Amino acid sequence: MHLMVNFETDTETEGTSALITLRGDLDLQAVDQVTEALGKIESAQPELLVIDLSRLTFMDSSGMGVVAAAHVRALKAGRRFAIVRPPAVVRQAFDRTRLDEVITVADDLAGVYP
Numbered sequence: 001m002h003l004m005v006n007f008e009t010d011t012e013t014e015g016t017s018a019l020i021t022l023r024g025d026l027d028l029q030a031v032d033q034v035t036e037a038l039g040k041i042e043s044a045q046p047e048l049l050v051i052d053l054s055r056l057t058f059m060d061s062s063g064m065g066v067v068a069a070a071h072v073r074a075l076k077a078g079r080r081f082a083i084v085r086p087p088a089v090v091r092q093a094f095d096r097t098r099l100d101e102v103i104t105v106a107d108d109l110a111g112v113y114p
Helices: 028-043 061-077 088-097
Strands: 007-014 017-026 048-059 080-084 104-106
Touching: 007 028, 017 028, 017 061, 028 048, 028 061, 048 061, 048 088, 061 080, 061 088
Parallel strands: 017 048, 048 080, 080 104
Antiparallel strands: 007 017
């Protein structure tokens, strides 16, 4: 049984831009933590929200759902939204769902965040 949660979030803002960096395994156990962190960021109504997935080691469908929901909220709020390319092991989830055809995916953080 998997009791240890191998996951953490870091958030920062710069001007009207916000960044959330996800590390570890983004699975059902981590979804509430990410949703809460995104809620705090979104309540400040940033013009740009970037989710950095480059440090994830795993992401399941619940994690994809959190990212997709943040994208939808960004569209409704008129907020620019991007993700930083996940590693190959996580990338498979994007390929299966074709979410990367809808969401702006950057190769590195410097390409999308101030």
